Amino acid sequence: MSSLSLPSPQQTIKPLATLNPPSTARTWHTAPHPYLPLAATSSSDKTVRIYSLLDFRLHSSVSGGHKRSIRTSAWKPGTKSAGESVLATGSFDASAGIWRRWDGGVKGMKEEQDFTGGFAGGGDDGLEGDGDGDDEDEEWRFAVVLDGHESEIKSVAWSAGGQYLATCSRDKSVWVWEEMEDDNFETVAVMQEHEGDVKCVAWHPTEELLASGSYDDTIRLYKEDLDDWTCVAIMNGHDATVWWVEFESEKVVGLENQEEVDGTDDMKEQRKIWLERRENAGARLISCSDDLSIRIWRRIPRERPDVPTGQGRMPSILRSNSIEEEWVEEARLPQRHERSVYTVSWSRKTGMVVSTGSDGKVVVYKERWKQSSSSAGPTDDNGDRAMSEGRNASNGHNNTTIAETEWIVVAEMSDAHDVFEVNHVCWAPRWDKGRRSEDEEMIMTTGDDGEVKAWILE
Template identity: 55%
Template sequence: MPNPPTPPTHHLTLLSSLSPPSTERTWQTAPHPRLPIVATCSADKTIRIYSLQNFCLLSTIAGGHKRSVRTAAWKPHVTGESVLASGSFDATAGIWRRWDHYSDSSNLNLSTTHGDDSEEDDEEEEWRFAVLLDGHDSEVKSVAWSASGMLLATCSRDKSIWIWEDLDDGDNNFETVAVMQEHEGDVKCVAWHPAEECLVSGSYDDTIRVWREDVDDWGQVACLRGHGGTVWAVEFEGIPFVSGLTGKEEEQEEVGKWRALSGPRIVSCSDDRSVRVWRRIPKETSPAAAAAAAAAGMPSIIRPTGLDEDWELEAVLPAVHDLAVYSVAWSRRTGLVASTGADGRVVVYQERVVEGQQPQAGPEAKLPPTEWVVVAVLIGAHGIYEVNHVAWAKRADRGRDVSKEEEVLITTADDGTVKVWTLGQ
């Protein structure tokens, strides 16, 4: 195993396993954006909903898919109802709905709903299968809602990405607004920008592609090359851009200014065992400058829409994994990054300002230097089994100090188990 450049300063401690586990491989865990619950996707064709308060099963959603459920995502900004999208190896995506009969986590109903024959259960408590989105020719590998919650992206082994619009007409109607087929291999993952309608995807063709809407059509605005193997997962940085960054306050402020120009970065992981961070290069030519250049008779290579974007590899995180890295998660609260994969390890990284180095001034000014360090390494998180997914979630277990805003890490593995970890010093 490659050695981290600095000794880890933190450790991961098992808080609990979600109970009961699946008897088959579990692919992914999706934390709810508002409630202390998570959805897990399993090879047994079901989605399980667990509580993060007592780590017990609340519901089992079944009957919508004919093969393994590979992925799930919660729709944001929904009031009074939870809406879940799922993707399956049966080439379909499903939309599930359930009325929320509680206003906050303290009133969360912990009774099991789906599959319970108790007369106390009300039919309104059940998850309702709203609609099946059919269009892909092969396995759906990832689903993701846009920041607004109006668009759903799905990607597949058929090398395509579909974008669907939720018409929100009360009849569960979705409209296909785009089908992108530029990838040359299976599309493994999709993720949305935290504030804009901008999509990023990773593929078996070793590339990361960035997509935006141009007038009434979606198109590729950037192709990021650098990984030497399948890109298994991608995720945007949250906002603000300097959360969790360590170093002098004035240096952090300077970094924040540069981050604002570039926008949220992208983190990716790959079969090549690496975790990488990518940064968009701010456009230097403004519309006014382009007009002035045209008036002077200078040639311009700027597209009329100006949608093409330049991205650069900003950092390769310290090498700790010795097998494929399947999942990466960027905490929007702390700025910490976690990764996991085929070697069963969970690694946590932190970014810090490099002391004693000042950003270069003048026309060749550069981003204030930062570096990533490994703060925690957990070996064999699920014994001998591969870990398929890692996610950050707000800590919600009972008995803790509620005045502290804490996060937990959730890992999902081939043995069917899902484990919840705390990060401490």
Template identity: 40%
Template sequence: MPIKQVHSIPAHVDRIWNLAPHPTLPLLAAATSDKSAQIYSLNTYFPVAQLDGNHKRSIRSVSWKPKSGSNSEVVLATASFDGSVGIWIRDSDRYAQEVGSTGDSGSIGLEEWEFVASLEGHENEVKCVDWSCEGTHLASCSRDKSVWIWEADEDNEEFECLAVLQDHTQDVKHVVWHPNEDLLASASYDDTIRLWREDDDDWVCSGEIIGHRSTVWCIDFDKTTGEGAARLVSCSADETVRVWSRESMTGNTAHRDIPSTFRSDPISENWQQEAILPQRHSGPIYAVSWSGQSGRIVSVGADGLLVVYQEVKTGEWEVIAEEEDAHSVFEINTAVWSRKWKSTASHGQEGDGEKGEPKPEEAEIIITGGDDGNINIWEVTFQK
């Protein structure tokens, strides 16, 4: 199954650490080593905002807050090597008069964003930040071996630290929330993955996944599973991509709508390895992403290889596409799936894409970022 590069954004001189497409809007956020976060339109691939001036070191991770109810604010969290987490809100009523270059004959005005909060407390670099499925909690992790869980007020300007979780014995590389449960997973330099849940106002470690033989760099939940089900993909410096599934849970609920057992019982989750995906990488694998649309998985890493996997049947996967030197000779730090957006507005004239009423196409795209400072857009032929 062929894969092709359809666009490349020469975004930065420095490396791209992390990418995050907005869950409902045609917006892409990029975390970079030049202390800024850039926001691009997924209709035009033009820049629409640059967030800088508040972090003192590289921005390592970005995460969009999901919209819920009547809340129409667009909120982005940024995690930095300066030990802080930043909260940014788009001012939807004001746009800067300054015009940014688009890279071709068109031009767009840059949006106005406000830096509303700085979350501090980590003792070292913050490696990752992620919003929960309903946007009620924010998780951050750090080189200080801890995972912090924060709760935001309605205005997203005041945050309370609910828990500092310190079960990992080494640098925590990544955190990610389950797509429809208040379940958090974290990956660490200690070669393990841990699961976290709230229990009687305390956050506890409900499960530990052991199997990788080196640093676990990135994890992502299966977004296609139904209620009560959970699967997780992980990648490691041991050059493997593995899929894990939750076999059982005791002490509390696997989903908030399912009656719990005795509250005195500790929460415990049993996770088992379901598959090791076909091995293609010849170096540390830095990122994996599980598509909520097609159910495919993509992986990238130090060897510059981009690999796409498809599940043939439960627990059995095959490689359907791969691209060598996907960022020339440079390492690839991040890869994410996104739906492919198409705007009804004229090319290059919309701001964030909302005014053009973009229509998501059936096809999906893969977005990668590397040490070359480029953001590359890829398409895999969709077979029905």
């Protein structure tokens, strides 16, 4: 997979709104709600500000549970049927918190219901953004405090099913907590594999597979094995701190319906095979670092060994299957940042990636089919391995046209928060009245200036 193409950006990042009022202290991270037009912003003033994405005004505040800066937050998935929102927070006071809020009129809502004009329940639910949020503050309940880390918590993440919560810390550890019942969490794993501050944790979208990035320049993957969590893969490659890791969508997006640049039947068939192999390998992982690089990693699917047959060849029942996995670097995105890259976000709708960091830039990247490619050199009988390692996969035949992709920059903007660093960037659905479709997304940036800004890509 080549990533060397550096054409001029094709689109423009335009300002949509600045969320109001901003924090008077540094803001670290913004998490869009999984199904409501809300976003949670973690701040150094020991609060989380909940903003309405209908009008970009303050909806409510979460406060009183932590003694130091709140570094991160994450919404628990799968809570719609229960009619409540559950937010996990991680703080520099070394504790994680679980907060709950009843969604009121949202309970029992239909999937297709349109909230662009307001929420079920109307103004009584406080979601039209009256700007003060005083009534709503009382509705956030600090349900649980999770203690155990010895130093600052840097990241929290819920598993896709909501059963597990992962936390990581400056104390070099990754913890996995299991929710046994409401407000009752049990520590099921403490992993101390990293040799430095653990900056970020992220869960696979369909598997109970956990990734972490660290100050020790590595990425590690963990999985449960016989009631014990263990490290199943280590990705070495970055030359400095890994600030962020994130999995892509469980479905392939961004390539299936791209305009054909080579319409031959052979190319169409090869692209179909390529997409099938990607599906088989599962979601890829993206990472960014102090070394200014953004890298994409792919799992090499494990081959299923044939069952031995014939006289004297019996399969051993004593040998257990290893759960170790092999992940390889598939691509590096074009380098556009001049200082540390703090976060990247992978769109679940378009497959595009957005990045930001210490230089204040916001850069958007897109994966596309290469316009032409052929293999005339060494090949590998294992097409999955060759594809994953960035080499031509032609199923053992030379001089065969194959499908390949490349990453290009489609938009770039400097000084997103003036002279201040941008700590976090993410994709979020648009809910405001200006949106043109339910699938339209926006970019949200969170900075040292205390502001959260919304941007659109045109």
